[in-house]
Amino acid sequence: MSAPKGNALIGQSGGPTHVINQSLVGVVETALACPAIGKVYGALHGFKGVLEENLIDLGAESRETLEAVAQVPGAALRSVRKKPTVEECERAFAVLKRHDVRYFFYIGGNDSAETAHILSEMAAREKHELVLYHVPKTIDNDLRATDFCPGYPSAARYVSLCFLGDNVDVRSLPGIKINVVMGRNAGWLTAASALARQHPDDGPHLVYLPETAFDPEEFVASVDAVNKRLGRCIVAVSEGIHDAAGKLFADSKETDSHGNVQLSGSGALGDKLASLLKARLGEKLRVRADTFGYAQRSYFGAASAVDSGVAREVGRVAARLAASGAAPTGTISIRRESGSPYRANYVRSELSAVAKVTRPMEAELLSGVHDVSPAFLDYLRPLVGELPRAARLSDIAVPKR
Amino acid sequence: MSAPKGNALIGQSGGPTHVINQSLVGVVETALACPAIGKVYGALHGFKGVLEENLIDLGAESRETLEAVAQVPGAALRSVRKKPTVEECERAFAVLKRHDVRYFFYIGGNDSAETAHILSEMAAREKHELVLYHVPKTIDNDLRATDFCPGYPSAARYVSLCFLGDNVDVRSLPGIKINVVMGRNAGWLTAASALARQHPDDGPHLVYLPETAFDPEEFVASVDAVNKRLGRCIVAVSEGIHDAAGKLFADSKETDSHGNVQLSGSGALGDKLASLLKARLGEKLRVRADTFGYAQRSYFGAASAVDSGVAREVGRVAARLAASGAAPTGTISIRRESGSPYRANYVRSELSAVAKVTRPMEAELLSGVHDVSPAFLDYLRPLVGELPRAARLSDIAVPKR
Numbered sequence: 001m002s003a004p005k006g007n008a009l010i011g012q013s014g015g016p017t018h019v020i021n022q023s024l025v026g027v028v029e030t031a032l033a034c035p036a037i038g039k040v041y042g043a044l045h046g047f048k049g050v051l052e053e054n055l056i057d058l059g060a061e062s063r064e065t066l067e068a069v070a071q072v073p074g075a076a077l078r079s080v081r082k083k084p085t086v087e088e089c090e091r092a093f094a095v096l097k098r099h100d101v102r103y104f105f106y107i108g109g110n111d112s113a114e115t116a117h118i119l120s121e122m123a124a125r126e127k128h129e130l131v132l133y134h135v136p137k138t139i140d141n142d143l144r145a146t147d148f149c150p151g152y153p154s155a156a157r158y159v160s161l162c163f164l165g166d167n168v169d170v171r172s173l174p175g176i177k178i179n180v181v182m183g184r185n186a187g188w189l190t191a192a193s194a195l196a197r198q199h200p201d202d203g204p205h206l207v208y209l210p211e212t213a214f215d216p217e218e219f220v221a222s223v224d225a226v227n228k229r230l231g232r233c234i235v236a237v238s239e240g241i242h243d244a245a246g247k248l249f250a251d252s253k254e255t256d257s258h259g260n261v262q263l264s265g266s267g268a269l270g271d272k273l274a275s276l277l278k279a280r281l282g283e284k285l286r287v288r289a290d291t292f293g294y295a296q297r298s299y300f301g302a303a304s305a306v307d308s309g310v311a312r313e314v315g316r317v318a319a320r321l322a323a324s325g326a327a328p329t330g331t332i333s334i335r336r337e338s339g340s341p342y343r344a345n346y347v348r349s350e351l352s353a354v355a356k357v358t359r360p361m362e363a364e365l366l367s368g369v370h371d372v373s374p375a376f377l378d379y380l381r382p383l384v385g386e387l388p389r390a391a392r393l394s395d396i397a398v399p400k401r
Numbered sequence: 402m403s404a405p406k407g408n409a410l411i412g413q414s415g416g417p418t419h420v421i422n423q424s425l426v427g428v429v430e431t432a433l434a435c436p437a438i439g440k441v442y443g444a445l446h447g448f449k450g451v452l453e454e455n456l457i458d459l460g461a462e463s464r465e466t467l468e469a470v471a472q473v474p475g476a477a478l479r480s481v482r483k484k485p486t487v488e489e490c491e492r493a494f495a496v497l498k499r500h501d502v503r504y505f506f507y508i509g510g511n512d513s514a515e516t517a518h519i520l521s522e523m524a525a526r527e528k529h530e531l532v533l534y535h536v537p538k539t540i541d542n543d544l545r546a547t548d549f550c551p552g553y554p555s556a557a558r559y560v561s562l563c564f565l566g567d568n569v570d571v572r573s574l575p576g577i578k579i580n581v582v583m584g585r586n587a588g589w590l591t592a593a594s595a596l597a598r599q600h601p602d603d604g605p606h607l608v609y610l611p612e613t614a615f616d617p618e619e620f621v622a623s624v625d626a627v628n629k630r631l632g633r634c635i636v637a638v639s640e641g642i643h644d645a646a647g648k649l650f651a652d653s654k655e656t657d658s659h660g661n662v663q664l665s666g667s668g669a670l671g672d673k674l675a676s677l678l679k680a681r682l683g684e685k686l687r688v689r690a691d692t693f694g695y696a697q698r699s700y701f702g703a704a705s706a707v708d709s710g711v712a713r714e715v716g717r718v719a720a721r722l723a724a725s726g727a728a729p730t731g732t733i734s735i736r737r738e739s740g741s742p743y744r745a746n747y748v749r750s751e752l753s754a755v756a757k758v759t760r761p762m763e764a765e766l767l768s769g770v771h772d773v774s775p776a777f778l779d780y781l782r783p784l785v786g787e788l789p790r791a792a793r794l795s796d797i798a799v800p801k802r
Contacts, residue, residue, distance in 0.1 A: 016573045041799055055799040068792030074569020076794050081574065098802040165699030168475025172417045173482065177695075266675070267668010267692050274667070291668050293691030294578070298566030300789045301702065388701045391469030393477050398442055398456040401499040 003325035004129045006102025007039040010058065011046040012075035013082075013108035013115065017151025018158075018303040019311035020107060020137050024077065025070040026315020027105050027135065028058045034323035037103060046080035046106070047115060050092045055099065070312065073298040075107075084115060089122045096130065103131045103322050107315070109138035109149070113331060113355040120329045120351060133318045134331035134351055137311070139297045141188035142358035145349045147336040150311035151297070153383035155182075156192035158302035162292060163196035164390055166234055167203055174232040175286030176223060176277060179204075180270045182296050184240040186360045187211050189296065191372045192380060193236035198390050203234025206370040210240035211360045214249055215369070219273070220280045222370060227281075239269055239291075249273075267291045304385045306342045310334060317346040342382040404726035405530045407503025408440040411459065412447040413476040414483075414509035414516065418552025419559075419704040420712035421508060421538050425478065426471040427716020428506050428536065429459045435724035438504060447481035447507070448516060451493045456500065471713065474699040485516060490523045497531065504532045504723050508716070510539035510550070514732060514756040521730045521752060534719045535732035535752055538712070540698045542589035543759035546750045548737040551712035552698070554784035556583075557593035559703035563693060564597035565791055567635055568604055575633040576687030577624060577678055580605075581671045583697050585641040587761045588612050590697065592773045593781060594637035599791050604635025607771040611641035612761045615650055616770070620674070621681045623771060628682075640670055640692075650674075668692045705786045707743045711735060718747040743783040 008031045012020055024042075031040045040059045043049035056077075061069075069076045084092065096104070106116045116134045123130040136143050139155035159181055170177045181190040187209025194207060205226040208214055226233040242248045250269030270289030277287050314332045321330060330348040337343040365376040409432045413421055425443075432441045441460045444450035457478075462470075470477045485493065497505070507517045517535045524531040537544050540556035560582055571578045582591040588610025595608060606627040609615055627634040643649045651670030671690030678688050715733045722731060731749040738744040766777035 012573075016570055039799075042794070044796075053801045056794065057797045057799050058794070060797045061795055065792065065795060068790060069794055071789070072569060072792050073566055075573040076569075079573040099799065161701045162696045164701045165474055165696055168473060168477075169417055169695050169699040172413075172476035172480040266690060267672055271668055271672075288695070289667060290694030290696070291692065292696075293693075294570050294689070295563045295566055295691070295693075295696075298570040300562045300565045300791075388472070389469060390701075391466065391473050393443070393457065393459070393470055394462055394466060395445075396458045396461045398440075398458050398500065400454045 003036040003323050004102040004131065005036050005038070006100045007041060008037045008103035008105065009041045009043055009050070009055065009096065009099070009101045010077065010105045011043040011049065011107065012077045012079050013046040013106060013112035014079060015139065015297055016073065016075040016079055017137050017139050017297050018073045018154035019150055019307050021072055021076045022070045022308050022311035023107050023135050023137060023150060023315035025066045026312040027319045028066060030316045030319035031103065031323070032059055034319065036323050038100070041099065041101070042077045045078045047082050047084055047092065048080045050095055051088055053095050073300060081111070083111070084118065089119060092119070093122065093126060093128060097128065102129060105133050105135055105318055105322070107135040107137055109140065110143055110354055110356060110358055113351055117351045117355045130328070131322045132329045133322045134354065135315055135318045136331055136354065139189060140183055140186055142186040142360070143354045144357065144359040145333045145353040147334040147344060148383055150307060150314055152188060153304040153307035154302055155189055155296050156195070156380060157304045157384045158296055158299050159189055159192045159292065160195040160384055160387055161302065163193040163204055163234070163236065164387060167196055168390060170203070170232050170234055175288060176227060176233050176235070178235045178237055178270050178273050178287070178289040180237050180239055180289065180291040182292065183210065183238040185210055185358045187238045188361060190236050190238035191361060191365070191376055192384070194372045194377060195380060195384060195387065199392065201230050204236040205230070205233050207236045207372055208238060208241050208370055209361065209366070210238050210242060211366060212369050213244035214241040216276060218369060220277060223277060224281055237269070237273065304383060306383050306385060310344060314346065321348050339378070339382040404437040404724050405503040405532065406437050406439070407501045408442060409438045409504035409506065410442045410444055410451070410456065410497065410500070410502045411478065411506045412444040412450065412508065413478045413480050414447040414507060414513035415480060416540065416698055417474065417476040417480055418538050418540050418698050419474045419555035420551055420708050422473055422477045423471045423709050423712035424508050424536050424538060424551060424716035426467045427713040428720045429467060431717045431720035432504065432724070433460055435720065437724050439501070442500065442502070443478045446479045448483050448485055448493065449481045451496055452489055454496050474701060482512070484512070485519065490520060493520070494523065494527060494529060498529065503530060506534050506536055506719055506723070508536040508538055510537070510541065511544055511755055511757060511759055514752055518752045518756045531729070532723045533730045534723045535755065536716055536719045537732055537755065540590060541584055541587055543587040543761070544755045545758065545760040546754040547734040548745060549735060549784055551708060551715055553589060554705040554708035555703055556590055556697050557596070557781060558705045558785045559697055559700050560590055560593045560693065561596040561785060561788055562703065564594040564605055564635070564637065565788060568597055569791060571604070571633050571635055576689060577628060577634050577636070579636045579638055579671050579674050579688070579690040581638050581640055581690065581692040583693065584611065584639040586611055586759045588639045589762060591637050591639040592762060592766070592777055593785070595773045595778060596781060596785060596788065600793065602631055605637040606631070606634050608637045608773055609639060609642050609771055610762065610767070611639050611643060612767060613770050614645040615642040617677060619770060621678060624678060625682055638670070638674065705784060707784050707786060711745060715747065722749050740779070740783040
């Protein structure tokens with residue numbers, strides 16, 4: 001196929017990340033330089049903005065604004081959680097046609113790839129020539145066919161820094177500390193807590209992930225054992241922990257239009273685990289539970305350098321591939337070439353390679369029922385970058401008199 | 402009085418901060434240079450370490466270790482929450498005498514100042530010459546007789562950065578967002594959220610502090626009004642909000658030995674407020690509640706430059722004043738000389754000026770029942786330092802076709 005001539009439209013979808021605007025600017029700057037592409041538009045609130053014809057002219061933004069926006073977390077085009085119906089896809093196509101849009105870039109996770117897939121099938125049926133690229137992002141790191149998902153390393157960096165802080169905090173005032181980390185189906189982000197271990201007695205001492213069935217009895221016994229050994233225990237828990245039958249430990253009635261249960265934005269799971277420990281190990285036990293919340297994906301200042309660079313490049317590659325006429329649809333996969341310094345190359349994959357199905361952590365990245373393996377830490381370290389050193393005093397004891 | 406000759410002992414007490422080790426190192430480096438002071442010891446876990454004679458030799462630490470430790474959050478000497486009994490004070494004095502300790506520095510908040518006060522009275526009764534200085538720290542900023550409390554500006558910086566992130570996050574995916582911020586009796590830290598306002602529609606749109614009685618009806622009505630106007634609402638809530646009679650909105654059974662109710666380390670308050678909004682404004686409303694947790698005082702990388710510098714200097718001044726023989730007891734007060742750049746001088750105050758009674762925000766720093774005044778922002782800005790810019794796209798609309 002040859003690249004069609006026409007305008008480009010970009011949308012952002014799903015939960016934002018620290019670096020989702022790097023990808024946006026990567027697409028914009030490259031698309032603006034492509035001869036086949038005329039105007040470069042943005043859809044406000046993703047697919048919703050297409051439906052409602054709420055488009056903005058990204059080509060009219062100054063270079064300075066684009067660069068400043070690239071540094072900012074959150075979706076600069078604003079986002080949406082929406083699975084379009086067939087009727088909505090038809091209305092969206094009418095809008096695309098009216099604005100001569102021939103290139104559509106959707107920056108998002110696996111739900112967004114699914115939306116892009118539905119759109120591309122409709123385009124084929126309607127014989128409307130539309131080049132449709134998914135640009136990957138998600139702090140969950142649960143897309144298949146890529147070394148990592150842009151957004152994940154920065155969220156992992158934030159989580160590591162929080163656990164680094166908790167290590168010194170809980171060493172100061174000992175007790176049991178439970179930290180609930182985002183991650184519904186995959187434990188990647190919770191697992192990043194393990195990067196905070198610098199001293200042999202550092203936490204997280206226990207890491208519970210949705211890849212392994214959660215057994216409350218094992219949890220109580222393991223916390224008790226660590227606490228008896230060290231006088232404290234720091235636990236990393238994924239919000240998506242569930243029993244062997246798949247039933248979530250923390251249940252909620254609220255679901256989005258993709259059928260995902262609301263787990264974030266509530267302290268219920270942490271409080272339930274804390275209550276369990278107190279009931280079983282004693283009401284006087286000092287137990288605290290923090291639920292990390294939205295700062296994991298939006299804290300200003302946690303972006304990893306590798307993540308920022310790769311997110312930008314993924315946007316550029318998507319625009320370049322789209323305008324090359326190589327294939328009418330695709331997503332960008334990151335292939336790691338070296339770990340330190342991190343180097344990658346970028347290839348096109350089919351939308352179906354990332355849509356719908358998520359990628360849990362592989363067995364070799366786990367260790368037992370409550371830890372990660374050294375292989376996982378080797379994988380993660382170059383993505384997150386160097387962490388501050390948690391220096392300690394030497395504790396040279398003064399002899400008792 | 403003249404300065405006694407003998408050893409110095411340092412302890413850290415209460416909740417740690419980002420810069421509490423700057424003060425520790427400030428005391429150590431200055432005490433080591435004082436001719437009157439022999440050895441410089443640290444007590445592990447504050448008063449508990451004195452009682453149990455768990456002392457370490459801080460003079461044996463390398464300059465490099467001390468400098469590295471100064472940068473790290475958490476109490477490097479480890480901390481304690483303890484109100485000593487008379488019997489414990491007697492045992493502690495026996496330890497001090499055995500180790501020829503003539504200088505005791507207690508780095509802590511108002512509870513710690515109270516402990517220091519009790520110790521000093523006992524020293525006077527026992528006619529044991531003991532120079533006793535309180536070195537102020539608390540993220541709560543609720544000590545009297547000082548411009549600010551070391552630890553507060555860094556915690557305020559972290560809170561501001563979180564709200565900066567929430568502004569872009571909630572603008573991306575609109576809804577109601579409640580953030581619960583630490584602060585039992587005083588709203589200083591919650592109020593710092595207001596620094597995150599860079600655009601006219603930025604949050605926090607409502608700021609609820611313990612200085613004002615919390616009225617659930619007013620809360621529901623105000624959230625509803627903001628949400629109707631902007632399509633979103635970000636609320637900053639202090640964990641210590643209470644009704645006109647002083648009854649906490651979030652109640653807990655756990656108290657420490659100073660009688661403080663446990664409020665942190667639980668998501669209960671945020672979830673209760675979220676449930677209230679859903680019950681009153683509709684179950685379909687997107688409401689999320691985050692409780693910021695211990696990262697507020699221990700996140701690696703949020704330390705403000707002014708805070709770090711002043712915390713160090715407060716430690717140095719305490720050691721200098723103690724060894725000068727000017728007065729046997731005291732605490733260090735910070736007096737602001739200029740805001741931008743921040744400059745301060747340091748004076749001695751009586752322990753009684755900071756012990757027991759806390760300092761709520763003054764009326765002129767508040768505005769109505771759910772906001773702070775411009776005077777508060779003028780006070781806070783130089784302490785927190787420059788914040789990243791939350792750049793936005795210009796949103797140049799494409800005409801509908």
